[in-house]
Amino acid sequence: MDQxxxxxxxxxxxxxxxxxxxxIGEVSRITxxxxxxxxxxxxxxxxxxxxxxxxxxxxxxxxxxxxMLLIQEMLDxxxxxxxAIEKVEKRMVTLDEAFKKLADTLEDDx
DNA sequence: GTTCTCACA
DNA sequence: TGTGAGAA
Numbered sequence: 001m002d003q004x005x006x007x008x009x010x011x012x013x014x015x016x017x018x019x020x021x022x023x024i025g026e027v028s029r030i031t032x033x034x035x036x037x038x039x040x041x042x043x044x045x046x047x048x049x050x051x052x053x054x055x056x057x058x059x060x061x062x063x064x065x066x067x068m069l070l071i072q073e074m075l076d077x078x079x080x081x082x083x084a085i086e087k088v089e090k091r092m093v094t095l096d097e098a099f100k101k102l103a104d105t106l107e108d109d110x
Numbered sequence: 111g112t113t114c115t116c117a118c119a
Numbered sequence: 120t121g122t123g124a125g126a127a
Binding site for chain 3: 037040080081
């Protein structure tokens with residue numbers, strides 16, 4: 001009976017995932033991308049760190065980590081950094097819109 | 111450990 | 120496009 005409601009809750013839990021953040025060191029260790037390059041990409045607008053008020057250490061959520069891996073692959077395939085950023089950005093928008101529609105669908109027949 | 115900037119390839 | 124090095 002509350003199954004659909006649970007499904008919606010599962011979708012909304014993405015907000016929790018978005019808050020799963022790690023420092024630049026961890027990202028570097030996990031992805032194999034040098035910290036220097038991560039900052040460089042951020043400077044070029046590929047990713048946006050969530051600087052919490054205290055301290056100045058960058059923090060990246062899993063979406064940004066995903067972006068980095070995606071961009072890294074595209075660069076290996078011969079894309080320029082700018083085109084890679086552009087394509088990744090579109091993918092994020094497309095995915096976001098799709099999930100919103102999916103959530104709306106579940107809301108409608110609740 | 112993290113940050114930044116300047117310079118260099 | 121990406122790195123090295125120094126300094127904070």
